[in-house]
Amino acid sequence: MELKRLITSLCSLMSVSGHEQYSYEAVSSLVGKYFDEIKSDGVGNILLVRRCGKENAAKIMIDTHFDEIGMLVTKIHEGGFLSVTSVGGLDLSILQATDVVIYGRETITGVIASTPPHLKKDKSAKKLTELSELLIDTGYEKEELEKIVSVGTPVGFSPVYTELLGDRMCGKSFDNKACAAAAIYALSKIDRANLAADVYLLLSCHEETLPTGGVAAGAFAVEPDYAMVIDVNLARVPDTPRHETVDFDAGVSISISAVTDKRLTRAVEQLCREKKIKYTRVAAPSSTGTNTPALNLTGRGVPTVDIGLPLKSMHTYNEVLCIGDVLELSALVREFVCSEKIREGFAI
Amino acid sequence: MTKYTDIELLRQLCLLFGPSGCEDNVADFIREQISDTCDEIYTDRLGSLIAYIGSGKSDRQRLMISAHMDEVGFMINEICDDGYLKFETLGGIDPSVLCGKNVTLGDEVNKIKGVIASKAIHHKKRDERLNITPVSDMYIDIGLSSREDVLKYLDIGAYGTFDSEFIRFGKDGRKIKSKALDDRLGCAVMIEAMRALYPERDSLPMDIYFCFTVREEIGISGAQVAANTIKPDFAIVLETTAVADIAGVADSAKVAIQGEGGAISLMDRSTIYDRELVEFALDVAKKNSVKAQIKKYVSGGNDASHIHKSGVGVRTLALSAPTRYLHSPACVVDAEDYYSILSLVDAMLREWKFAD
Numbered sequence: 001m002e003l004k005r006l007i008t009s010l011c012s013l014m015s016v017s018g019h020e021q022y023s024y025e026a027v028s029s030l031v032g033k034y035f036d037e038i039k040s041d042g043v044g045n046i047l048l049v050r051r052c053g054k055e056n057a058a059k060i061m062i063d064t065h066f067d068e069i070g071m072l073v074t075k076i077h078e079g080g081f082l083s084v085t086s087v088g089g090l091d092l093s094i095l096q097a098t099d100v101v102i103y104g105r106e107t108i109t110g111v112i113a114s115t116p117p118h119l120k121k122d123k124s125a126k127k128l129t130e131l132s133e134l135l136i137d138t139g140y141e142k143e144e145l146e147k148i149v150s151v152g153t154p155v156g157f158s159p160v161y162t163e164l165l166g167d168r169m170c171g172k173s174f175d176n177k178a179c180a181a182a183a184i185y186a187l188s189k190i191d192r193a194n195l196a197a198d199v200y201l202l203l204s205c206h207e208e209t210l211p212t213g214g215v216a217a218g219a220f221a222v223e224p225d226y227a228m229v230i231d232v233n234l235a236r237v238p239d240t241p242r243h244e245t246v247d248f249d250a251g252v253s254i255s256i257s258a259v260t261d262k263r264l265t266r267a268v269e270q271l272c273r274e275k276k277i278k279y280t281r282v283a284a285p286s287s288t289g290t291n292t293p294a295l296n297l298t299g300r301g302v303p304t305v306d307i308g309l310p311l312k313s314m315h316t317y318n319e320v321l322c323i324g325d326v327l328e329l330s331a332l333v334r335e336f337v338c339s340e341k342i343r344e345g346f347a348i
Numbered sequence: 349m350t351k352y353t354d355i356e357l358l359r360q361l362c363l364l365f366g367p368s369g370c371e372d373n374v375a376d377f378i379r380e381q382i383s384d385t386c387d388e389i390y391t392d393r394l395g396s397l398i399a400y401i402g403s404g405k406s407d408r409q410r411l412m413i414s415a416h417m418d419e420v421g422f423m424i425n426e427i428c429d430d431g432y433l434k435f436e437t438l439g440g441i442d443p444s445v446l447c448g449k450n451v452t453l454g455d456e457v458n459k460i461k462g463v464i465a466s467k468a469i470h471h472k473k474r475d476e477r478l479n480i481t482p483v484s485d486m487y488i489d490i491g492l493s494s495r496e497d498v499l500k501y502l503d504i505g506a507y508g509t510f511d512s513e514f515i516r517f518g519k520d521g522r523k524i525k526s527k528a529l530d531d532r533l534g535c536a537v538m539i540e541a542m543r544a545l546y547p548e549r550d551s552l553p554m555d556i557y558f559c560f561t562v563r564e565e566i567g568i569s570g571a572q573v574a575a576n577t578i579k580p581d582f583a584i585v586l587e588t589t590a591v592a593d594i595a596g597v598a599d600s601a602k603v604a605i606q607g608e609g610g611a612i613s614l615m616d617r618s619t620i621y622d623r624e625l626v627e628f629a630l631d632v633a634k635k636n637s638v639k640a641q642i643k644k645y646v647s648g649g650n651d652a653s654h655i656h657k658s659g660v661g662v663r664t665l666a667l668s669a670p671t672r673y674l675h676s677p678a679c680v681v682d683a684e685d686y687y688s689i690l691s692l693v694d695a696m697l698r699e700w701k702f703a704d
Contacts (some may be wrong), residue, residue: 081595127480214602
């Protein structure tokens with residue numbers, strides 16, 4: 001499948017943290033054909049397996065969390081309005097006048113209410129309307145709405161994708177399904193014979209909401225020899241500190257951190273240089289803000305490298321990514337799973 | 349007319365690019381739509397499109413019907429070295445609805461896509477997370493990373509509008525969500541009225557000037573000049589009005605209720621409307637079993653402000669679609685109200701009783 005279409009297809013799916021299984025069938029029919037096996041587990045992870053065909057093959061895990069930020073319904077009001085609470089780190093500043101999708105017994109559309117300037121009582125007010133006071137307008141009467149929606153129904157942003165100049169794209173949930181798309185894109189194009197080991201692509205759940213995510217259970221079941229965690233990384237934009245951001249349109253980022261494996265990280269940097277894959281280093285001394293520490297501590301411990309895809313406007317419905325960066329990431333995944341040298345160094 | 353399906357004209361109008369001062373695309377589209385349903389069309393010196401149905405006899409009464417073509421939008425006022433664009437709003441837009449939104453930038457010929465952004469939540473301090481981001485802290489990202497590259501596509505002064513899908517939602521798709529319903533809805537009503545009336549123009553007791561005006565949203569109203577040149581005896585302004593008929597708002601503050609028909613103004617911040625015309629509109633609605641309601645709150649203002657005070661004074665009526673979330677990329681109207689307004693305007697023109 002063409003890369004942009006793979007990205008938008010995966011990112012359009014509903015996978016609000018805690019509801020990842022909602023899209024299991026869709027994932028299966030979309031990309032199952034590229035893998036030898038697809039399965040889900042008791043937590044909400046989806047595991048895609050690609051085998052190399054060799055006996056006693058080593059096991060590589062690629063982790064890309066698959067959940068997304070979103071909302072849950074907390075109350076149904078007269079006139080067909082809904083109150084919601086946040087799932088994950090929702091940016092309050094982007095919510096008003098936004099289209100949302102409500103995943104009830106039917107999937108329906110809603111609009112987050114805003115107050116027009118004409119009716120704003122305090123025009124100099126500085127505070128944003130709090131989430132608990134925002135309403136979603138569904139266009140239904142309360143009685144009809146109660147047949148479709150209940151407290152706890154997940155709500156996501158509308159999947160609208162726009163191509164910008166410079167081969168950029170904007171839309172929802174590139175965090176982190178664009179990384180999943182990059183990995184699937186790479187794995188779908190590799191001949192079995194070229195794989196250095198069996199590859200377990202973990203579309204893990206709960207990253208946006210729980211400190212350890214679903215990755216620990218997913219990795220525990222597989223016991224990988226070594227692993228790569230891929231997650232989006234904050235790209236530099238105006239008014240952000242240089243040392244806390246990564247360059248956009250400069251390839252992938254590689255985290256240097258106490259929670260990653262130093263030898264594996266160096267081997268991956270070496271691989272990038274050999275294969276001319278663009279990357280920048282980012283110092284993340286004690287925390288990567290990703291699944292890496294949880295995966296690293298699973299079972300007997302898993303040597304892990306932490307890779308980032310630069311992303312602007314993270315946690316909005318118009319996250320901006322650079323297709324060039326996704327292609328570099330995809331190339332790195334390909335070289336990583338085909339590297340005999342890395343397998344020799346890390347297979348137990 | 350099939351209910352809820354005959355919205356295509358409104359959809360096409362809403363999706364056009366027409367911020368205040370750059371209404372050309374809207375005017376061109378409307379001219380095409382109405383070329384066979386009027387006796388004459390011209391564009392006045394400010395850019396308003398004026399179409400005329402009538403006898404051409406100078407002793408007949410003149411009725412001006414007006415809706416504005418422009419929508420709230422943006423103007424680019426700085427191109428940064430790293431390719432980001434700074435902007436100002438064109439017309440009244442609350443900064444709370446800007447962050448994260450898709451926009452179209454350019455002019456009547458060239459357009460590109462962009463997105464309004466500020467730094468990610470991860471880089472916002474606590475108070476920045478809770479406060480409205482000022483427009484000065486936002487920027488537009490069009491995908492380019494140098495000023496030089498941006499200048500190949502646009503320059504300071506480029507116009508912008510929201511880029512938002514036109515969708516139907518709610519029970520049976522009863523609600524319409526779009527940008528620019530203010531006031532392409534009024535434009536759509538005029539076009540439909542012209543189509544219905546033109547075949548029967550000989551029976552009209554007055555001459556009608558349909559005015560698709562420019563620059564309402566910035567208050568430097570093209571309608572004023574249109575009224576100055578037409579010198580109408582009467583005017584009907586077709587508009588949208590902000591309503592707050594949502595959960596938690598006291599009935600007295602709701603302005604009007606969606607689904608109860610067009611809202612007829614008695615008074616707003618800049619106009620006191622002609623009482624006889626108000627009574628006439630309400631009578632016609634009642635007689636024809638068309639829903640209509642009185643706008644119950646003195647707020648806002650529109651082109652009537654300029655029209656009713658033009659020349660020797662013009663007796664003026666305003667009929668507005670109750671619209672939620674006005675001046676945002678997600679304005680919402682009830683399709684039933686659109687149909688009620690279409691029916692009421694058609695009936696009022698057929699039953700016009702003020703001509704000699």
